[in-house]
Amino acid sequence: MVAVMDTVQAATEVTPAPQPKRRAARWDIPGLVRRRTGTLGVTLAILVVSSITIATQSTFEAGLFDLRDMLLALVRVDDPLVLAVTVLLTLVTCGLAEGLLGTRRMLAAFVGGGLVVCAIGEGIGLFEDNVIPEVSLNVTPDTGAPPIAALLCVAIAASCFASPLWRRRIRIGGVVLAVTMFLYAASASDLYTLIALPVGMAAGLVLGGTRAVGIPRSSLREKRVLLAALTAITAIGPVVATLWGSGAGVLSVYSWLSYDPLNVADGVVCAIGSTNAPCPPSASVYAELQPASGWIAALPQLVLLIAAWGVLRGRRGALHLAVGVNVLTFAAMSILLLLSETDTLEQLATVRAAYDVADVWQTVVGMVVGAALPLMVAVLLVRFRAAAQIRSIPGVRRIFVRTVVVAALGSLALALVGILMTSAEFRPWPNVTTVLATLPLRLVPPSLLPPEALVFVPMTGAAQAAWYLPPLLFWLSVVVAAVRFVVRSGAAETAPDRERARALLAAGSGDTLGHMTLWEGNVYWFAADAEAAIAYRVRGGFAVTLGGAFGPDRDDASVGAEFAAFCEEQGWTPVFYSVDDAERERLAPLGWSSLQVAEEAFLDPRSWTPAGKKRQDVRTATNRAAREGLTSRWARWSELSFFDRGQIRDISEAWVSDKTIPEMGFTLGSTDQLDDPEVRLLVARDGSGRITAFTSWIPIHRDGTIAGYALDVMRRRDDAMPGVMEFLIGQAVERLREDGMTVMSLSGSPLARHSTGDDADRSALDRGLDVISALLEPAYGFRSLANFKKKFQPDFAPLWMIYPDATQIPAIAIALVRCYIPGLTLRSAAEMAASLRRPREAAGR
Incomplete structure (x- = not known):
């Protein structure tokens, strides 16, 4: 046991072929200078012009629409402290933007966008002074657009070339900064900064950036970032107004x-x-x-x-x-x-x-x-x-x-x-x-x-x-x-129970969903006379379990019956969701109905090989990865660098933004669970060291030990090598074999089944689930996921829902949706249903 766990905890490099030994990393100063000549030029201009201004203590008022004065304003500040901050912002903003835009386009956004901002600002100043002099919304803009306005124009333009995650963050951050300063402070510079938002967006589109101007769908974590930023701004705004x-x-x-x-x-x-x-x-x-x-x-x-x-x-x-x-x-x-x-x-x-x-x-x-x-x-x-x-x-x-x-x-x-x-x-x-x-x-x-x-x-x-x-x-x-x-409040309401559940799971056994019971949002019931527990969530009067019982006594047939009795005492209807065949047999004495809701794919890492005609895609992907210098690495979240974590979140946010429905939870993982020390990550890097895809794996407990791992999150970049997922899973098999693992799960595919019988023998409920699966396919691709897993020729096992009354199926379905999408309202459900219909209607045309 100790040897196995020591091996599991080691994070090592796994490569498809021997790679040349890399030299120790060192700073390439000449190369960095060559790649950021535009950034250094803008910074130098700000330093020179501002230093002369501060040394001579000269005041500055831009001539109306005077090109020379407008250009000087873009690189001029008159305070040493502001100069230091401006130089730092220039190095960061222009440096990152130059990497996305290139030197010429970055300079075009800074100079061209800044001049447009200056011209518009002075035009607004004329309008205010001559048409609405009694309306004071800001200090009259007569000093020209400051460097901060040009830098914001560059940042917004660069967002048109950024990933969905950073595109959203840059734009929302820019809007919050500009609007906050304009509403609370309202100096002339703040008006220019506000104008820089649309000008920067237009510049990004003109320079060839994406035209995706809407706010893409975000994950729960990113929503928290945005809500926290909004709350912080309402706190800081009054201080800005005062100071x-x-x-x-x-x-x-x-x-x-x-x-x-x-x-x-x-x-x-x-x-x-x-x-x-x-x-x-x-x-x-x-x-x-x-x-x-x-x-x-x-x-x-x-x-x-x-x-x-x-x-x-x-x-x-x-x-x-x-x-x-x-x-x-x-x-x-x-x-x-x-x-x-x-x-x-x-x-x-x-x-x-x-x-x-x-x-x-x-x-x-x-x-x-x-x-x-x-x-x-x-x-x-x-x-x-x-x-x-x-x-x-x-x-x-x-x-x-x-x-x-x-x-x-x-x-x-x-x-x-x-x-x-x-x-x-x-x-x-x-x-x-x-x-x-x-x-x-x-x-x-x-x-x-x-x-x-x-x-x-x-x-x-x-x-x-x-x-x-x-x-x-x-x-x-x-x-x-x-x-x-x-x-x-960092300790959730169920924190003591969660630690007890973790101990039971580690000491005994659980199904392949066992580790998911430790995720946030679950409540626990513990058997009175057995070392077993069940995780569940109450939605709309239904106690929906996450898998079956777990712990040393999970095979005790009385556990399920006791849980059902407990639910009845609370006035809830128990629903055993995503349970395996063994749990279904233990619940058979209840006499309840069962419905297959998913199928799970298993591999035996001890015997599985990529040989065979039907596994050609796996071999092709592995060979291509070797040619293109793609490598894979096992690691835990804590072992990854700050930049690696950012890349993983970037990939995940891009995946979420492409979906027509919110990010789902319950039995579907996300980046929120990656920092669990028991979760392992397998990441793929291209020749430049960039992460192009990743998978996460949760442990499967058997008789007090970790017997294998189950695939949880699986996401990739749009420009990743074709077959990168086949490559990663093939590498995972090899590693688990080396670690002596006996089971590997590719996880369950919701609403997907491996048909083996006559369709005429299937119930109306089964056919109804097929309709729902087809409806969700454009959004989440459950069927495509199931077909992908077939490439590995796994053994399929059904996952069941056990419920007491078939007439409650519609209400149970609503409870399940609320488990997968917390906070779903009637309005958002209607919008989601409409968005799901649109892809199908488009496909029909």
């Missing part, structure tokens, strides 16, 4: 929320717009009472950032936390909008003239948009919540809620006692009724309080402590509670 905002952006109103509504006017503490504590009408000098109080309002944004990290890691609780904070932000902005009065806004605009505030109507519009934005984000998070599948432990949720409630009660108590003890130091003096009525406001960050709601203000240091300290302590407690909640 870098020009005051002219639509969402510049968020910068106002960093101001303390309490002022010191001619030595008197007051609140502009307050009825009970107004500022002196003749005051000439205004100052914030506590300028640092605005940082308290940053704490809810920090909670959002923590939630974004949790969403990225797949935590459902973190997603709910992000939804909650966004809903609270929507409510706060709505209340602020309803309570704000025009004359108060006008007076605030006068006092805060340093922010170049535009007309009052723009502030009102900003409040409306500022309230709608978090609501929209919350709706999107709820809509795509299925991407975050890891549920938190109930105890962790209770601790989080308890911490927030205790912190709220403690802060309110502190505020109540503090204000009552120092009541004489407030203006005007508040009675107990007034203090109690306004007590909930003490949990709101001070800078978010509408002036109209302030009925008394603190005058002395002690009174100010009672005013500012409670919200600070409350939100600090929420931040700490959020960190604990998100981190501890």
Whole structure:
């Protein structure tokens, strides 16, 4: 056993033929310079022009549509720190783009696209100044397009030549960056950056890139990346508005929320717009009472950032936390909008003239948009919540809620006692009724309080402590509670049961789906009087199992009956799904119906060879791989480099984007399971070292040991060598034989069967499954997959669904679809059905 496991854990190179010994890797500096001459030229131009500008401290205003000035603007910055950042961005952006576009096209995108951006920006500036001068959406663009606009134009153009994964990431990242800066900061540079998006897209198409302008379908992992980015932007945006905002952006109103509504006017503490504590009408000098109080309002944004990290890691609780904070932000902005009065806004605009505030109507519009934005984000998070599948432990949720409630009660108590003890130091003096009525406001960050709601203000240091300290302590407690909640939510609700199930599987046996029972989303039932367990998911009142029982006592016939009794006690209908012949026989005493739902292909690595006429494709693929220098390597996810992992995700995302239905789970694996230390990867590399295809393999447990491996994920690049999968599977057989394995599964092919009988003898349900299989074929190719496996001349074994009542088949089918596609709604199901019909109709024509 130890020897076998040591062999299994070793990751070695497997090659179809002896390869020449490679020299140690070294940096090819001259070659790199030759391949990136355009990048180095652009970087040098920025360094020279910007250094002269900084050294001479010259100011710059582009001449209207002056070509020389417009060109200089593309390579000119006037701040040393900005220059350092710009040089780094240029090396990365142009360097990567030059690899995709080539030198000439990259330079064309930078220079040509930048000039077009500059011209459009100056045209918009003329329009704003002469047609809508009263509408201020940004600082007037009169300095020419900055380097960042040209770089974004290059990046978007390069996305037209990138893979689906990076095409989506580049475009969404560019849109988020440009829109965020334009809405929150709204400097002249930000308008140019926004214009660079369509210009870059047009440049990419003109230069010969793909015309796929839509957002391709993404995997669950990539959806989490996008949702996390969206959540993070809503957290960072207000900070951008505060630190870098020009005051002219639509969402510049968020910068106002960093101001303390309490002022010191001619030595008197007051609140502009307050009825009970107004500022002196003749005051000439205004100052914030506590300028640092605005940082308290940053704490809810920090909670959002923590939630974004949790969403990225797949935590459902973190997603709910992000939804909650966004809903609270929507409510706060709505209340602020309803309570704000025009004359108060006008007076605030006068006092805060340093922010170049535009007309009052723009502030009102900003409040409306500022309230709608978090609501929209919350709706999107709820809509795509299925991407975050890891549920938190109930105890962790209770601790989080308890911490927030205790912190709220403690802060309110502190505020109540503090204000009552120092009541004489407030203006005007508040009675107990007034203090109690306004007590909930003490949990709101001070800078978010509408002036109209302030009925008394603190005058002395002690009174100010009672005013500012409670919200600070409350939100600090929420931040700490959020960190604990998100981190501890990494343990799924079934984590203790999963470890118990893992131990049973390792000590006993399971079917070829046994290792899939350890995936996220499964719930476990454990036999009371036997060492056996069953993994299942409850959907629509049906408890759908993932394979049969596993563990040392999986052959005990009473296990299935006990599970069925358990389900009946819970009010569920048990459905044993994808069970093998042995499990079907053990369940026979139940007297239930059975339906073949898949067939599994087995090979014996000890005896299988590529010899024989019917296995010619395997031999051809192996020979071609040897000629083309294709190699294969066994490894685990942790042993792969960062770049190798990126290539694998790239291949997988390209595969998902081509599908007309969402990525499926349950008995179908994805890249989410590749980081399991028990999963082995077999990757194929071409002569340049690029990964062109990969397969993943999950262990098959027999009597307390790993007896073999089952094929799980199998994906390749579009330009991979024909027959690369035949080559990889042939290599897998050889390796498993060397490791002493006795079984190898090419996994089950859903809705596919190896026909051996008369079609007339088949039931209506069997023929119905054939119809469903034909419907799904254009999307997932289950039949094509089954035919591919026949090339290896395997032994086929049926997989069954055992169910109690045939009249429930339609409801069971819906439950199964919900197992395979979590979060499927009625609308998305209708859209999916329509997308599946279109390929068939097209084929019919």
